[in-house]
Amino acid sequence: MGQGFDVHQLVEGRPCIIGGVTIPYEKGLLGHSDADVLLHAITDAILGALGMGDIGKHFPDTDAAYKDADSLKLLEHVWKLIREKGYKLGNIDSTIIAQRPKMLPYIPQMTEIIAKALEADVSQVNVKATTTEQLGFAGRGEGIAAQSVVCLVKAD
Ligand SMILES: Nc1ccn([C@@H]2O[C@H](COP(=O)(O)O)[C@@H](O)[C@H]2O)c(=O)n1
Numbered sequence: 094m095g096q097g098f099d100v101h102q103l104v105e106g107r108p109c110i111i112g113g114v115t116i117p118y119e120k121g122l123l124g125h126s127d128a129d130v131l132l133h134a135i136t137d138a139i140l141g142a143l144g145m146g147d148i149g150k151h152f153p154d155t156d157a158a159y160k161d162a163d164s165l166k167l168l169e170h171v172w173k174l175i176r177e178k179g180y181k182l183g184n185i186d187s188t189i190i191a192q193r194p195k196m197l198p199y200i201p202q203m204t205e206i207i208a209k210a211l212e213a214d215v216s217q218v219n220v221k222a223t224t225t226e227q228l229g230f231a232g233r234g235e236g237i238a239a240q241s242v243v244c245l246v247k248a249d
């Protein structure tokens with residue numbers, strides 16, 4: 094079992110990429126990479142499940158190689174390490190914490206992208222979204238958070 098949590102600031106002039114999907118929105122997430130907050134939380138959960146540290150340990154934000162990096166590629170790289178250790182996905186559950194934009198229309202596409210990266214069926218991947226009822230940084234639209242829990246199982 095592993096869990097991951099991440100937050101990125103919402104700013105003007107950046108694309109809003111969440112779960113590998115570019116969502117039309119007036120602001121986007123700020124980061125060294127593409128700042129895909131959901132994929133970062135999932136990557137951290139997967140690394141945590143096998144005691145392999147976190148995303149910043151594997152892809153330091155001081156390394157120019159990861160400037161504007163595609164977080165899906167980072168997740169795929171981590172997944173390769175997991176597969177080499179003899180594990181496959183049991184299931185994954187995640188929550189995006191955002192006042193706006195509305196995530197629901199994009200969740201099926203996110204789920205497909207994540208399942209493909211983790212060599213799993215879409216039935217093993219769940220993505221949810223919640224507002225914070227306008228409370229806190231997410232509620233004020235200053236940023237978006239995501240959390241994820243993952244269960245890995247030994248491959249046959
Ligand atoms: N950014 C978001 C936030 C929420 N949703 C969907 O709306 C439902 C109700 O949200 P509450 O925070 O009022 O409970 C939630 O269950 C999601 O289905 C969303 O799509 N995008």
Ligand SMILES: C[C@@]1(CO)OP(=O)(O)OP(=O)(O)OC[C@H]1O
Binds near residue numbers: 124127133149150162
């Ligand atoms: C992904 C990395 C690396 O580009 O950068 P960011 O996009 O800033 O993301 P964050 O979740 O703050 O930390 C992990 C980083 O090392």
